[in-house]
Amino acid sequence: MPQRILLGDEAVALGAVHAGLTAAYAYPGTPSTEILEFLLDLEERHGGPHAAWCANEKTAYEAALGVCFAGRRALVAMKHVGLNVAADPFMNSALVATHGGLVVAVADDPGMHSSQNEQDTRWYADFARVPCLEPATQQEAYDMAREAFDLSERFGVPVVLRLVTRLSHSRTSVEVGEAREQNVVRKAPQPSTWVLLPGNARRQWQALVDRQAEITATMAASRWNALTLNAGRRELGVITTGISRNYLRENLPDLGWEPSHLHIGAYPIPADKVRALAAHCERVLVLEDGYPYVERLMRGLLPPGVAIAGRMSGEVPSTGELSPEIVRTALGIPVRAGVALEGFVLPNRPPQLCQGCPHGHAYTSLKEALLGYGATMVTADIGCYTLGALPPYSAIESCVCMGASIGMARGAAEAGFSPVAAVIGDGTFMHSGIPSLVDAAAANANMTLLILDNQATAMTGVQDPLVTSSRLREIVLGCGVDPAHLHVVDAHPRKVHENAAVLKRELDHPGLSVVIAVRECKVAAKKRARTTTAVTS
Amino acid sequence: MTYDIVLAGVGGQGVLSMAALIARAAMAEGLHVKQSEVHGMAQRGGAVQAHLRLSDGVIESDLIPRGAANLILSLEPVEALRYLAWLSPAGTLVTSANAFVNIPDYPAQEEVLRHVRALPHAIVVEAERIAEESGDLLAVNTVMVGAASHLLPLASASLEGAIRTTFNRKSEATQAANRVAFAAGRRAAS
Numbered sequence: 001m002p003q004r005i006l007l008g009d010e011a012v013a014l015g016a017v018h019a020g021l022t023a024a025y026a027y028p029g030t031p032s033t034e035i036l037e038f039l040l041d042l043e044e045r046h047g048g049p050h051a052a053w054c055a056n057e058k059t060a061y062e063a064a065l066g067v068c069f070a071g072r073r074a075l076v077a078m079k080h081v082g083l084n085v086a087a088d089p090f091m092n093s094a095l096v097a098t099h100g101g102l103v104v105a106v107a108d109d110p111g112m113h114s115s116q117n118e119q120d121t122r123w124y125a126d127f128a129r130v131p132c133l134e135p136a137t138q139q140e141a142y143d144m145a146r147e148a149f150d151l152s153e154r155f156g157v158p159v160v161l162r163l164v165t166r167l168s169h170s171r172t173s174v175e176v177g178e179a180r181e182q183n184v185v186r187k188a189p190q191p192s193t194w195v196l197l198p199g200n201a202r203r204q205w206q207a208l209v210d211r212q213a214e215i216t217a218t219m220a221a222s223r224w225n226a227l228t229l230n231a232g233r234r235e236l237g238v239i240t241t242g243i244s245r246n247y248l249r250e251n252l253p254d255l256g257w258e259p260s261h262l263h264i265g266a267y268p269i270p271a272d273k274v275r276a277l278a279a280h281c282e283r284v285l286v287l288e289d290g291y292p293y294v295e296r297l298m299r300g301l302l303p304p305g306v307a308i309a310g311r312m313s314g315e316v317p318s319t320g321e322l323s324p325e326i327v328r329t330a331l332g333i334p335v336r337a338g339v340a341l342e343g344f345v346l347p348n349r350p351p352q353l354c355q356g357c358p359h360g361h362a363y364t365s366l367k368e369a370l371l372g373y374g375a376t377m378v379t380a381d382i383g384c385y386t387l388g389a390l391p392p393y394s395a396i397e398s399c400v401c402m403g404a405s406i407g408m409a410r411g412a413a414e415a416g417f418s419p420v421a422a423v424i425g426d427g428t429f430m431h432s433g434i435p436s437l438v439d440a441a442a443a444n445a446n447m448t449l450l451i452l453d454n455q456a457t458a459m460t461g462v463q464d465p466l467v468t469s470s471r472l473r474e475i476v477l478g479c480g481v482d483p484a485h486l487h488v489v490d491a492h493p494r495k496v497h498e499n500a501a502v503l504k505r506e507l508d509h510p511g512l513s514v515v516i517a518v519r520e521c522k523v524a525a526k527k528r529a530r531t532t533t534a535v536t537s
Numbered sequence: 538m539t540y541d542i543v544l545a546g547v548g549g550q551g552v553l554s555m556a557a558l559i560a561r562a563a564m565a566e567g568l569h570v571k572q573s574e575v576h577g578m579a580q581r582g583g584a585v586q587a588h589l590r591l592s593d594g595v596i597e598s599d600l601i602p603r604g605a606a607n608l609i610l611s612l613e614p615v616e617a618l619r620y621l622a623w624l625s626p627a628g629t630l631v632t633s634a635n636a637f638v639n640i641p642d643y644p645a646q647e648e649v650l651r652h653v654r655a656l657p658h659a660i661v662v663e664a665e666r667i668a669e670e671s672g673d674l675l676a677v678n679t680v681m682v683g684a685a686s687h688l689l690p691l692a693s694a695s696l697e698g699a700i701r702t703t704f705n706r707k708s709e710a711t712q713a714a715n716r717v718a719f720a721a722g723r724r725a726a727s
């Protein structure tokens with residue numbers, strides 16, 4: 001079979017293509033971004049399947065849902081916190097009788113390399129009562145993506161594919177198979193199963209609950225859940241999920257023997273196999289890159305019949321991503337000594353805004369405008385500009401979730417704080433800032449919104465914006481902002497003081513004002529120059 | 538045989554292109570390769586690392602275990618020192634001498650290099666000077682791959698082949714500069 005060198009993310013994308021994918025939708029977010037990047041590139045070179053960035057994860061999910069309503073196969077991809085945004089369509093799509101296969105690829109970020117939390121998507125799959133597959137290798141990512149579509153069509157539910165950073169962003173060779181044809185367009189036969197009015201929803205919910213026994217049995221028997229018992233030794237059994245199996249195997253040569261082992265790659269968990277392992281062993285070590293999901297299910301409320309070791313009992317750290325060392329320590333093997341560095345303190349090198357980044361100029365203006373007030377407040381959002389929380393700028397004071405800056409500023413203003421500024425990028429504003437701006441405009445909240453329009457979703461690798469700067473202004477006006485208090489300025493270094501004066505004036509205005517600071521991201525400009533040359537040469 | 542390499546540098550310096558060159562050569566020799574990369578936030582001028590594992594057998598972990606790396610290959614001396622816990626006591630550190638100063642508390646450069654040179658197996662390469670002399674300042678990555686080429690379990694010809702394939706759509710001048718840069722880097726570390 002042909003081999004391809006693929007990132008874990010790319011393996012998911014190609015697996016979906018070979019499963020007969022018709023369309024894929026996503027909002028960029030590390031570590032999931034490369035799934036759609038791969039598909040966009042493929043579409044550009046081969047004309048399909050269709051791939052598109054969307055305004056946010058919810059709109060992406062709904063577009064995918066429409067594809068499967070029309071009987072075809074769809075993929076929607078996002079980072080873990082993106083599923084919070086798409087939680088509404090996700091939870092409800094479990095109740096409709098999905099028609100074409102729907103696969104939800106979610107990349108978790110244990111250790112929070114590029115995220116605000118390390119929530120574990122397996123809980124979401126459980127919450128929605130849908131199957132979940134968790135690859136341990138890039139090969140499994142490819143194979144599971146293919147299989148997930150079949151499972152989705154068989155059970156009429158979306159299927160979650162849970163990835164983690166280290167798999168998403170590691171590349172190796174993958175054996176790929178034959179491509180399946182796409183489904184033909186064929187509308188879902190019983191529209192009532194898609195109309196979740198209470199009467200239908202009750203019936204659909206009951207049907208989903210009734211299907212659980214069959215789903216659970218099928219997933220438990222899956223080839224991705226493998227139990228091997230060591231007949232000769234009972235002192236230890238190990239449960240791994242996803243990539244923790246790689247860390248176990250990496251360390252086995254030094255352990256010197258092979259404990260009984262259950263690997264879980266398909267959920268709901270294979271309860272009988274867990275019980276068989278527990279019955280065979282005196283102690284079970286549970287290794288999960290993420291929350292202690294399996295461990296918590298095993299422990300339940302009453303004392304378990306077997307000693308369980310894991311994140312909840314301290315053998316594995318309670319937070320953070322797994323590593324070969326953490327697994328090694330949990331197995332009781334001393335960590336190998338590396339090379340020591342003595343008498344030298346390494347400086348940290350946190351990420352920072354690029355040299356000449358327009359956000360830097362905008363922050364200089366904002367800080368200048370805020371001078372001279374007593375206490376000030378700057379709420380902010382998620383993107384490159386979040387780095388403005390660090391020195392030398394130290395310009396912003398919050399970063400909670402996509403779009404939170406505007407709502408928080410409104411609330412703080414209504415709590416009586418003044419002056420309040422909110423900072424959001426153009427991408428994040430389109431993602432989930434608009435509804436909050438509608439709120440703030442309706443309330444004429446005493447706050448100033450600074451939109452940093454750099455014409456790119458820069459942090460995740462400079463994706464193109466969905467709307468141009470000129471339309472951004474119209475959108476802001478359409479939210480109900482008073483044109484007298486809307487300014488579009490150029491975030492040019494020479495205009496720093498001029499822009500500070502505009503901001504200062506608007507901070508003093510007792511009501512809502514919006515300043516859009518426009519200047520293209522340096523990296524986006526470079527990328528555009530490159531593609532233009534490539535096209536002309 | 539397993540050969541583990543921690544590649545280090547600052548976001549934007551080209552750590553991933555260095556990894557890609559070596560990975561390409563290893564695959565041409567029929568080895569298994571796993572390459573773990575850092576994407577996202579850290580790429581904005583922060584400390585960046587990649588783990589590259591080469592083996593004639595199955596590679597399990599995407600991450601190199603601590604104390605197991607055969608080689609640290611770094612584009613920046615402070616970044617080279619950041620991952621010493623991963624370096625096997627028998628392993629070697631190969632780093633560019635050129636500091637990338639984008640933090641206010643960057644230590645004195647001589648001090649950094651003194652600590653690098655005090656390590657049991659360390660090679661310091663004047664990568665920027667060599668790249669410039671080779672005709673392309675951007676060929677620093679290729680210089681460093683050349684410098685590491687004595688240590689890698691790969692034929693020099695495979696690495697040269699990987700450089701050819703990587704740059705074959707670039708200008709003739711870029712191709713030539715990279716050929717020269719590889720050879721000069723190799724000489725500098727011999």
Ligand code: SF4
Pocket residue numbers: 352353354356357358359384454458459521522523524581
């Ligand atoms: S990528 Fe663009 S937006 Fe992000 S820091 Fe660099 S210049 Fe600024």
